[in-house]
Every structure is written in C-alpha cells, then in structure tokens.
Amino acid sequence: MKALVDSMLSYWILLLVISLGMAALVYIFWLREAMLT
Amino acid sequence: MFDFAIAGIQAPIFLLMLTGFTVGIVGGFIGVGGGYMVTPALIVFGFPGYMASGIDVTHIAGKALIATVRHRQLGNIDWTLGLAMVGGTMLGVELGVRLLTYTKSIGLSGVALLSATVLIMIGLFLYTQIETHKAQKKIVDLTKDGKTVGRELSVSRVPLFFQSIKLYPIVRCHTARIVISMWVVVVVGIATGVLAGFFGVGGGFIRVPALVYICGATTHIAVGTDLLEIVVSGGYGALRQSMMGNVDMVAVLFMIVGAMFGAQFGSIATSYVRGPAIRYILSYSLILATVGAFLRLVYILSGAKYELLNFAAVVFTMGEMLFLCFFIMSLVIFSVRHRHGKWVPGWIPSLVISA
Numbered sequence: 007m008k009a010l011v012d013s014m015l016s017y018w019i020l021l022l023v024i025s026l027g028m029a030a031l032v033y034i035f036w037l038r039e040a041m042l043t
Numbered sequence: 044m045f046d047f048a049i050a051g052i053q054a055p056i057f058l059l060m061l062t063g064f065t066v067g068i069v070g071g072f073i074g075v076g077g078g079y080m081v082t083p084a085l086i087v088f089g090f091p092g093y094m095a096s097g098i099d100v101t102h103i104a105g106k107a108l109i110a111t112v113r114h115r116q117l118g119n120i121d122w123t124l125g126l127a128m129v130g131g132t133m134l135g136v137e138l139g140v141r142l143l144t145y146t147k148s149i150g151l152s153g154v155a156l157l158s159a160t161v162l163i164m165i166g167l168f169l170y171t172q173i174e175t176h177k178a179q180k181k182i183v184d185l186t187k188d189g190k191t192v193g194r195e196l197s198v199s200r201v202p203l204f205f206q207s208i209k210l211y212p213i214v215r216c217h218t219a220r221i222v223i224s225m226w227v228v229v230v231v232g233i234a235t236g237v238l239a240g241f242f243g244v245g246g247g248f249i250r251v252p253a254l255v256y257i258c259g260a261t262t263h264i265a266v267g268t269d270l271l272e273i274v275v276s277g278g279y280g281a282l283r284q285s286m287m288g289n290v291d292m293v294a295v296l297f298m299i300v301g302a303m304f305g306a307q308f309g310s311i312a313t314s315y316v317r318g319p320a321i322r323y324i325l326s327y328s329l330i331l332a333t334v335g336a337f338l339r340l341v342y343i344l345s346g347a348k349y350e351l352l353n354f355a356a357v358v359f360t361m362g363e364m365l366f367l368c369f370f371i372m373s374l375v376i377f378s379v380r381h382r383h384g385k386w387v388p389g390w391i392p393s394l395v396i397s398a
Contacts, residue, residue, distance in 0.1 A: 014390040018327075021369050022362070029362035033087075033354065036055065 049291040050098075052089045056297050059088070063102060063298035065368040067305020071110040072312050072371050073325045074266030075247030076103040076273050079332045081298075083339065083360045090294070097289030098298070104277035105295070106302040111270045113310035119267030121218040124260065127225055128232035129272050132246060135236020136276065143241050156241075157340055163238070164333040167252055171326035174199050174256070178319045182393040194396055195261040195318040202259025219260040219268070231257050247273060248332070251325060255318075262318035312371055315378040320394040324370060331363040 010016050044053045062084050066077040078099050085095035114120055146156070177198045185192050202221075210224040231253050239246035247269050254265035284290050313321060338356040345352060377387045378395035 008386075012388045012390075014388075017388065017390075018370075021373070022366050025366035025369060026358055026362035028365055029358045029360075030354075032058070032361060033358055036058070 045293075045297075047090075047291050047294055050090050050094045050294065052091075054088045054090065054294070059294060059297040060301035062364070063106070063301025063303075064305040065301075065364045067106050067110075067302035067307075068309040068312070068371055069324075069328065069364065069367045070103075070106055070247075070270075070302075071113065071306040071309025072266070073247075073321055073328060074110075074251045074269040074273075075325075075328070076100075076107065076277060078103060079248075079336070080360060080364050083335070083357070084364070085294075087357050087360070090291075093289050094291060097284035097287070098291055098294050100277055100280040100284055101290050101292075101295045102298040102302060104274060104281040105299045106306045107270050107273035107277050109303055110306040110310045111267070111274050113307050114267030114270055114313075117263075117267070117310065117314055118218065119263045119310075119313065120271055121216045121260065121264050121268050122271075123214055124216040124219050124221075124228060124254070124258065124264075125268040125271040127214055127228040128250075128254075128268075129275050131229040131232025132236040132239075132250070132272055132276060133279070135233035135238075136240035136246070137236075138233070139237040139240020142237065157336070161333050161337060164248070164329050167249070168326050168329040168333070170256070171252060171322055171329070175319045175322040175326065178322075179390075179393050182317070182319070186393065192317075194263065194316075197255065197262075197318065199256050201256050205257050206259055216260070219258075219264045221259050223258060228258060246276065248325075248329060255322070262321045263313055266313060266321060309371065312375045314396070315375050316395050317393070320374055323394070324367060324374075327370070328363070328367055331359075331366065335359045335363055 010020055045056045046053050062081060066081055069075070069080075070077045078096075081099040081102065082092075082095045085098055086092055090098065111120065143156075174197065178196045181198060182192050182196055185196075205227050206221060206223050208224050208227055210226045212225045213222060214225045214228065215222050235246055235249045235253050238249050250269045250272065251262075251265045254260045254268060255262055258265075260268065281290070335356065338352065338359055342349065342352040342356050347353070374391075374395065377391045378397075381387045381392060381395055381397055
C-alpha cells in the first residue's frame, strides 16, 4: 500500500478509481431510478 | 427527498448539501466557481436546465463570498489587482457573449466551439503541469542544498515580460508584491472575460493561471483575488437569474449550508500547501472537466441513445468532484503528518509547508 501511495501518479490513479467507484454507486443506488422516471 | 416547489421537482437534500460541500472545498482551494461541475450535477438530480444554471450561479456567489472572507483573513487578496481586473472581466464577458451570438449567426457550429474549448483547456493543462513539475523539482533541489523554500516557487519567465511593459498608469500591488501596467491587468481581465463569455467555461479556470503566469502573482494571491472577482461576477449573475425567476432559493440554501463548511475548509487548506500543490490541483481539475465535457458532448451527438455514455458522463462529473475533494483533504492530512515528523509519501514534502 505504501508503495502505491509513494508515487504521485499511482496515488492519483488510486484516488480517481475510488472517487469514480463511489460516484457510480451513488448513481446506481440513488439517482438512476429518479432519472429514468 | 424534499419537495422543491419553485423548481417543481423532488430531490435528495443530502446530495445537494454534499455537492455544496465538495465544490466548496475545491472552489476555496483553487479559486474557481465550479459551475462546470454543479450545473450537470443539478440536472442529474432532476432540476430543469435553466433552473440548474440559476441555482448554480447564486450558490457560487454565496460560496465565493464565504471563501473570500476567509482568504482575506489569510492575507491572500490583493484588492488593487482584483479591482483593476474586475472591470475588464465584466467588459470581456459581455464581449464574449456578443461574439458567441455573432458566430452562431454566421453558422459556426457548436461542435467547433467546443473543440476549441477542449484545445484551450488541454493547452492550459499541459503548460501548468510542465511548469509545476519543474517548480516541484527545483524545490526538491533547493531543499537538498539546505536552502529554505517559501510557500511559492514558479519557474515561468512569462510574467517578467509583462511586468516590463512600461505603459502608464503603473499599479503597485502591495499584497501581491508586483508592479505592473494597469493596461496589462485590464487587458488580461478582458481576454479572460471574453474566453469565459465565449466558450461558456468558468472564468476562474482561465483567470487563476493568467494571474500567475501573466501578472506574476503568487498562486495563493491568485486564488484569493480570483474569488473576489467571482463574488462580483457571480453576484451580478445571481441578480439577473433571480429577476428571470430561474432560482429556487430553498435549493440554494441547502447547497450554501454545505458550501459554508466546504469553502472555509478549502480556503484554510491553502495555508498548508505551497503554490505548486494548488497549481497541480488546478491542472487536474482542468483535464477532468475537459474529459467530462467531452463525454457529455459524445452523448448528445449520439442522439442521447446510449445509456452507458450518459452513465459515464454523470459518474465522471460526480467522481471528479469527489476526486479533487479527496486530493485536497489528503494534502492537508499529509501536511499535518509531515509537521509531526510522521511518514509521508516522497512527493509530499516539496508540496506542503512544513512549519
């Protein structure tokens, strides 16, 4: 884990993946139904 | 779910407050309004497009005011520079909007305009990235030599050229510690205003780099001074949108509640980092906004047929807000850890203020 965080690029990618994952969960469980109706 | 009577929709309050909070952090840290993130998010929440723009600009004015007050306390606002530029910016935005109307009347397509926006954003991203990377490397070298490095270091030589233009009146910006021709500041204001009005992108995106790379202000001063300008331009926009009945004040109120905390956190966070860290986050937001806009364009051009494209555009817009927010928060956490002598990643010491 330390090695992953120690490089700026890999930390950047890690945070982006977590953020996109969280956004996808919010969309799927919270917003998708509201958007389709 | 809350019933927003003016907008005529039901939307989750928690998400509105979260949006206000995250965009507040980003806006307070890099000095942008964040309209490029908020308007699409509000449309996703179910607000009509015209209402989303009205709510967005009103919330931006309030958030910018909160962040400006905090940046003033931190000594990050140069009033001379800000007020000299604000007139030019307002004139530039008006010119930009008229130019846009003209180009549309002669048949220049929206796709061509958007492509130009993407090119400008990518160019700005590349320049900021390269310059900031060099500045970070220089900080590392200076620290190795045992020299003390302050909170700002820029390797760009462009400001020296613009500061050497001796066209009267010359203004002395005491807080920014620059002496520059008033005309340069006004022309930069007009140019950034035209770009903002013409391309429809937020002015902050262009103004913060312009204040750093043309006027020669430090990144912290550029952020605070730009927020001052957003208070004026956002306030005017909020007034116009309210008069047209495009603002649901209850939605604005919920967003401001989140932004109240976010904007203060973002502003205070700038005191933990060096200038290059802010410029890195600014460049990330530039490229992510470009990708988000590109995805939305592809979805619209494909006739809004593919649900997957819409999913990607929405997720990217919301994910981008979270990403920038997490990055800023982690910089503050790493800075505090560094001050206490705890382990931090190798790239952190050059970006944070250690004492």
